[in-house]
Amino acid sequence: MSAHADALLTQLRAVVGAGNVLTDPESIEGFLVDWTGRYRGEADAVVRPRTTEEVSRVVGECASIGARICVQGGNTGLVGGSVPPPRNDTGRPVIVLSTARMTDIDEVDAVGRCVGAQAGATVDAIDGKAAEAGLAFPVDLASRESATAGGVVSTNAGGIRMIRRGNTRSQVLGIEAVLADGRVLRRWTSLVKDNVGYDLPALLAGSEGTLAVITRVLFKLVVPPSTATVAVAAVEHVEDAIGLIAAASSRGLTVEAAELMTEAGIELVHEHGHRRPTATPGPFYVLLEVSGVGDIETTMAELLGDTGGLVDAVLEPAPARALWGARESHTETIARSSTTPVVKLDISVPIRALPETFAELAEVGAASDFPCRPILFGHVGDGNIHVNLLDVPEEHAETVTGRVFGVVAANGGSISAEHGIGRAKTAWTHLGRSDVDLDTMRAVKAAFDPQGLLNPGVILGTGARSADPPES
Template sequence: MTDTRGTSFLSDVVAIVGRSHVLTDPDAMAGHLTDWTGRWTGAADAVIRPCTTDEVAAVVAACAAHDVAICVQGGNTGLVGGSVPPIEHAGRRPLVVLSTVRMTDIDEVDTRGRCVGVQAGATIEQIDSRAAEHGLRFPVDLASRDSATAGGVVATNAGGVRMIRHGNTRRQVLGIEAVRADGQVLRRWTSLVKDNVGYDIPGLLAGSEGTLAIVTRVLFRLVAPPVSTIVTVAAVRHVEDCFALIDAMTERGLAVEAAEIMTDAGVELVHEHGVRRPVAAHAPFYTLVEVSGTGDVEAVVIDVLDEADVVDAVLEPGPARDLWAARERHTETIARSSTTPVVKLDVSVPIRALPEALVELAAIADLVDHPCRPILFGHVGDGNIHVNLLDVPEPRAEELTGRVFGIVAANGGSISAEHGIGRAKVAWTHLGRSEVDLATMRAIKAALDPAGRLNPGVLFG
């Protein structure tokens, strides 16, 4: 990689991060070029692994000087191809992957302000463990907590299983440090509860998928965990029964910490792979609800279940990892069970439309003349459905994706609930955004990254 002046870009970045952290060997780079789903594979000239914000800034400045594009990568647990480079960049500018894998520092917890500063490569599990040392909790929780990173959840504005209680990642971001496309460091870092000077830059970068700046550090809000929780899994006949159960618990003064939905097909699949069935009875749907409160929470939950229209139910004191396993093992089990890369579509619909949308999505296999096994699960409390279509022949994946998005749009939903647009959903952004809206986003992108250097092909194509 040598520019028209004859200077070597790779030599410049080696001087910044060290020889061992500039990967050019194909075998060494391979893990950074394919995403978790296996459906998205790209190509890059190098993988660069800086350790500090200053190193990121220097690398980005070198990229600007040599006209090199950058694909930003955290834990690489996304589902839409946003964390890997495009498959082809021949004939275009050179491209590198900038990995935050070495950026794992976590500051001391501010127990009075209930916040903590972390580098972008710190995992959700590491952040939550540090918070727990001080009797606090990180509000964002994902099944991929061991590998999903701070920078990644900010870039995609992840929701996760605690969103019903605490909101999405954007709500947890108090401050941010990021490197702009020109190499300048932007720092908006304050634990103030009220700070209303100008634009909400941290909020803008949350959900921007690395297209506006490279997030290097985040100041996260922390919360006090409940003293104790009760987790219940109930087998129910209708989605509306899930809603009724959640409403009844809320009306009895309980705080809903998480509310999930699974289908019989999904529960059976994880059971076949070694996970204990939460209840013996079969039903079309299963809802997992975790609640907290004062007094005898277990007694209240038992009363609610006795009065509810459920086929069967079980409850355990939190964390109830065996009950949660039925939900959290869905993703890895689905990946192992499909004969082709799973068509994974993270969507949302208005809660009122969830029952009809689930029926329509479950019936999608009947509309096609090729193999397709739908497994649906998600966050029933916020209308988020994880659509998984197994065994779909790769040439038919895009067509089937369009069918799913058509159902979602017809129900007033969004084609992206948690994982962003990435490369996978660019062709369908018009289903959720008007031309004026898209033009406004492009104007912001052009203002902050006029050369289109950051994550080319992501969000806008």
């Protein structure tokens, strides 16, 4: 460890306590590798502040000597943004700032339908707090027990309720964040209308830890539906799934969630102990959760009867955990089933292009002269497909990524639907953004973080650093 790092850690111990500055390789190992196992970094220490004030002082100390900070919440991100850079060749200390101890959740404001939470509170804990007041947290995803408030805001997570409630950005009423120089930015109001200048909370949403460290968030809450029904239909074609979703809306049902799976994915989760949703397998499966007034089960049963290409179907009252389980266990099962770290690409295309895109993506595996087993699933109502390529030898990961992004570009889609860019996709941002757009993003980064201290290399790649750190 350099003299710089030594001196910094002494200062940081004074701020957060010696027990919250971890340096021993065994204790910090889990903070240096991401959920996928594909991205691994190096850091001098993991620092675990408890309060906004402590975060402010930690960032201030780092800024004074140009030390780099990688912000980490639940470490469930799938694009390598939550771990530090692979090599520290800058000569400057690098720390992981973990929000693991920042888990406070305020009392729910039942009238204003909102709740404040510290950045490290999990999605599950926030939803549990909301439920005590008869409300629900509109953000939900399979990583709910680990993913944090700071994480879902920083990645602008989508998740399974996005089709009904919108993305995480649209759930944020207020934010508190520590800027790269240690100052605290606070926009904390339950006002629904507040147009005073630039919408900085919206800008921080989706910034993946590159602009500021989010310390607290004021979230909107929603009234959950009183009754809902879950249907899983095995269908012949992607078009049949899309038709069923459209028909449900046309019949006055509210679509709460709409997920698409394939037989390859269902077979895999079944091998790992999950019940098959339908007795007869289909090439595709659509899971639809609907709410509404009246006899929604009968309406849904009628709709299923009219569905083109229907192979088989089941209906259960929500929460229908076993039906959801087959869908939600996909990510973990896929990770356990690949002989190499899974190439995970989270893309979106216009809904009308989904059938063509599914067919072309399935071909990416077949056209490869190395092992490449595709498993596709996703939030079909949002045009979002999670492309998982298993068993791909590391040296071919970039080639298959290029092929997938070629399909996406040809179908007018986006290379990142909801997971962000992280470290995984920095080389591909030009596919979705013009030079002018990328230059403007670099200018925003420079305005927030002129020394390039926060999550260097994430989103904009290594060229993102706009100024040299001060000499210390």
